[in-house]
Amino acid sequence: MTAPQTIPAPRDGTYVLRGASLITMDERLGDFTGDILVAGGKIKDAAPRIDGGDAEVVAAADYLILPGxxxxxxxxxxxxxxxxxxxxxxxxxxxxxxxxxxxxxxxxxxxxxxxxxxxxxxxxxxxxxxxxxxxxxxxxxxxxxxxxxxxxxxxxxxxxxxxxxxxxxxxxxxxxxxxxxxxxxxxxxxxxxxxxxxxxxxxxxxxxxxxxxxxxxxxxxxxxxxxxxxxxxxxxxxxxxxxxxxxxxxxxxxxxxxxxxxxxxxxxxxxxxxxxxxxxxxxxxxxxxxxxxxxxxxxxxxxxxxxxxxxxxxxxxxxxxxxxxxxxxxxxxxxxxxxxxxxxxxxxxxxxxxxxxxxxxxxxxxVGLENRIGSISPGKSADLILIPRHALNLAPMGDPAAALVLGGHAGNVEAVIVEGRPVKWNGRMLDCDPRRTIALLERSREYLYAKAREYDRAAAS
Ligand SMILES: [Zn+2]
The missing domain is CATH 3.20.20.140 (Metal-dependent hydrolases)
Known part of the structure; x- marks a missing residue:
């Protein structure tokens, strides 16, 4: 399985996600194999084949793409x-x-x-x-x-x-x-x-x-x-x-x-x-x-x-x-x-x-954002997730919705895009230091538990 190449462009970048299995959740579009053109943080188009001109192409044939x-x-x-x-x-x-x-x-x-x-x-x-x-x-x-x-x-x-x-x-x-x-x-x-x-x-x-x-x-x-x-x-x-x-x-x-x-x-x-x-x-x-x-x-x-x-x-x-x-x-x-x-x-x-x-x-x-998110529809924000088609827990891929709902887990989310900007790619969160984040949480947790024990002692006395 090949991972998609890193998308270097930030949120206003223009790129095509090529050849993916799209679960659009847009009733007019349905599910199909095809491309998504992202530009300016938005889904410009979603169709079986898009000529993106000079836009960077991300080979996404090994992926399901669905709305975030x-x-x-x-x-x-x-x-x-x-x-x-x-x-x-x-x-x-x-x-x-x-x-x-x-x-x-x-x-x-x-x-x-x-x-x-x-x-x-x-x-x-x-x-x-x-x-x-x-x-x-x-x-x-x-x-x-x-x-x-x-x-x-x-x-x-x-x-x-x-x-x-x-x-x-x-x-x-x-x-x-x-x-x-x-x-x-x-x-x-x-x-x-x-x-x-x-x-x-x-x-x-x-x-x-x-x-x-x-x-x-x-x-x-x-x-x-x-x-x-x-x-x-x-x-x-x-x-x-x-x-x-x-x-x-x-x-x-x-x-x-x-x-x-x-x-x-x-x-x-x-x-x-x-x-x-x-x-x-x-x-x-x-x-x-x-x-x-x-x-x-x-x-x-x-x-x-x-x-x-x-x-x-x-x-x-x-x-x-x-x-x-x-x-x-x-x-x-x-x-x-x-x-x-x-x-x-x-x-x-x-x-x-x-x-x-x-x-x-x-x-x-x-949440009042149906005009902006929730489906892969041209004009909406490019808030997308990529899931490998060939994960053991999802195979064989018959009905992808059933595979995701019955077999899917968070570890399948290999890439996350928000407003066109990748925030997770190749299974790794970008611009995030997990060790620092977890260390901050654990320090806070220790403090809060110490205070809770003080509460327990006061309540018992
Ligand atoms: Zn609540």
């Missing part, structure tokens, strides 16, 4: 406690996050966590990520996170949330408004919506604040021209607060809102989301491993006409790669529908192609 994956909700700040929360249920998770760990995060911890979390996602082919950042313990925390995201090089929507402290005040029928620092970030730091790192509001919403506070926060987001992402239908809070219904009563729903999880929303609430164009995302891995979330709402959303994006949520208790998330979403949905004995006979529910769509084009819609 989209994660529509992840908390990268939780990277220092990655893979340690598998046995925490939802109430315990809140204690760990907002009492044992969150209050002790320093700006440098947020920098280390965000840099590591974003780079690891990029390495796994997640070209676009919405970073749901409820660790705003000071303005410097946001500044350091944004610095890390810009350094990492992916496309990221930085969703500014509340501080990671005092959950009783901030997250229990709270009357505290969204931190005012979001205005500074909008006006001074992330005012350009065409940049790679952009801003959104990670609002607590009606399951964590009073409805008046939610209304106030959303008014602020809309005044600032920001999209809004809200956890909803989470565990017992879904039926307790009926947040979607109450937001609807105040005319707060709309296409600029994304609901995260939706596990325990009512059918009426799913209907309201569809009717108002409100978007949604699911986190099938964490919903199936963490007690108290409720079942992933993938099928319920789809059956009401809301096509959700996929999301990792937290690497505390989920794999950070979207191949695992696609499998979890597919498996959970199939388990639920194929075993629904009430309504036999069941047709096959979600297909591999469907779930690949959730991780790409539907994810783009969920």
């Amino acid at each position: 994956l989209v994660d529509s909700h992840r908390h990268t700040w939780q990277s220092p406690i990655r893979h340690t929360g598998l046995d925490w249920d939802l109430p315990r998770m809140f204690v760990e996050l907002f009492k044992r760990f969150g209050p002790n995060f320093r700006p440098e911890d947020v920098y280390a966590a965000t840099l590591f979390g974003r780079l690891a996602a990029l390495d796994a082919g997640v070209t676009t990520l919405l970073d749901w950042a409820h660790i705003q313990n000071s303005p410097a925390h946001a500044d350091e996170a944004i610095r890390a995201l810009r350094e990492a090089g992916g496309r990221t929507i930085y969703a500014h949330g509340q501080p990671g402290i005092e959950p009783e005040r901030w997250m229990k029928e709270s009357t505290l408004p969204h931190p005012a620092d979001i205005r500074r970030l909008r006006e001074r730091t992330l005012s350009d919506d065409d940049a790679l790192v952009t801003l959104a509001m990670a609002a607590r919403g009606p399951e964590f604040t009073t409805i008046e506070t939610t209304e106030h926060d959303l008014k602020l987001a809309r005044e600032l021209g920001l999209r809004i992402t809200i956890h909803i239908g989470l565990g017992a809070n879904g039926p307790k607060y009926r947040g979607v219904e109450r937001m609807h009563q105040r005319k707060l729903l709309g296409p600029d809102v994304t609901f995260v999880h939706c596990c325990n929303c009512s059918d009426h609430e799913f209907h309201l989301m569809a009717e108002t164009g409100t978007t949604a995302c699911v986190s099938a891995q964490i919903a199936s491993t963490c007690g108290g979330f409720g079942l992933p709402a993938t099928g319920k959303l789809l059956s009401h006409g809301v096509r959700p994006g996929l999301s990792i949520d937290s690497e505390m208790s989920a794999s950070g790669d979207l191949f695992s998330e696609m499998r979890a979403a597919l498996n959970m949905e199939r388990a639920l529908t194929l075993n629904d004995l009430q309504s036999r006979p069941r047709a096959v529910s979600m297909t591999a192609r469907d779930v690949l769509g959730l991780a790409t084009v539907a994810g783009a819609h969920t």
